[in-house]
Amino acid sequence: MARAFKATGQGEYKSAFLKGFDHLLAAQYPNGGWPQYFPVSKNYHRHITFNDGTMINIMQFLDEVIEEPAYDLIDDEHLLRTRKALERGIQCILECQIVVDGERTVWCAQHHAETLSSVLARSYEHPSLSGAESAGILLYLMDLPEPSPRVIEAVESGVKWFDLAKMNGYRYQKGKELPSLIADQDAPPIWARFYEIETNRPMFSDRDGKIVYDLDQVGDERRSGYTWYGTWGTKVAKAHAKWKK
Structure with a gap:
């Protein structure tokens, strides 16, 4: 809507965007x-x-609103609200980072609206350490132009966790057959979608909510219909190497 207003000057586009x-x-x-x-x-x-x-997509959009000329229809009051929203969002991210045995780790896919603790989402998305969502959070934090000491601490702790949680010697095979882990010494590192908070053990679940620790124990529907492993940590490691320079 903002770009349509900039291209046409028609007020209804501006009104729709601001709404x-x-x-x-x-x-x-x-x-x-x-x-x-x-x-x-x-x-x-x-x-x-x-x-x-x-949440990261929302915050990236708010960053764009502040930085890109396409959004110069935003007035000073909205810009101030946007900056404050981003500040609160970053603080929320920092407060949500899960601490295990005194060490900061990563994040759950969802956190409680009031207590910020890790919470259940869908029946197969348990309170856990998330390999997928945490990668996106860390990439966002590393993209901040002037990271605070607290942000730097969060990044270093999260990157350390990804290094500890990586799995070598396997590839996650998805295709016509049921997804499975295949031994492959030449495969790049992979990470599980979810790790048990207390043990850092990869965990899986079906729609019945029962937690299992082997992908082969997940029913065909959820085993094929969900991404249980990925290479998310590779982007984190590459971004961190550049971020440290």
């Missing part, structure tokens, strides 16, 4: 997190959602 933008800012909790849906529901959608990049 949606105000909705986005209003959706943020006072603690800095965003729910999956707004207005909030009573189920898991109300919790702070990192799942599938939801």
Whole structure:
């Protein structure tokens, strides 16, 4: 809508953009997190959602609003609200980082809307350390132009966790057959989608909510219909090497 207004000058595009933008800012909790849906529901959608990049995508968009000329329709009051929303969002990310035995690790896919603790989302998405969502969070933090000491600490802790959690000697094979882990000494490192918080053990689940520790024990529907392993940590390691320079 903002780009359409810039191209045409038609006021209805500006009005539509500002209506949606105000909705986005209003959706943020006072603690800095965003729910999956707004207005909030009573189920898991109300919790702070990192799942599938939801909150990080919102914050990246707000960064674009501040930086890109396409959004110069935004007035000073909206810009101030946007900057404050980003500050609260970053603080929320830092507060959500899970601490295990006194060590900061990474994040869950969803965190409680009030307590910020890790929470269940869908029945097969348990409180856990997330290899997928945490990668996106770390990439965002490393992209901040002037990271605070607290952000630097969060990044270093998260990168350390990714290094400890990586799996060598296997590739995640998806195709016509059921997805499975195949021994392959030449394969790049992979990471599980979810790790048990207390043990750092890869964990899986079916729609019945039962936790298992072997992908082969997941039913065909969820085994094929969900991404249980990925190379997410590779991007983290590459970005960190550049970030440290």
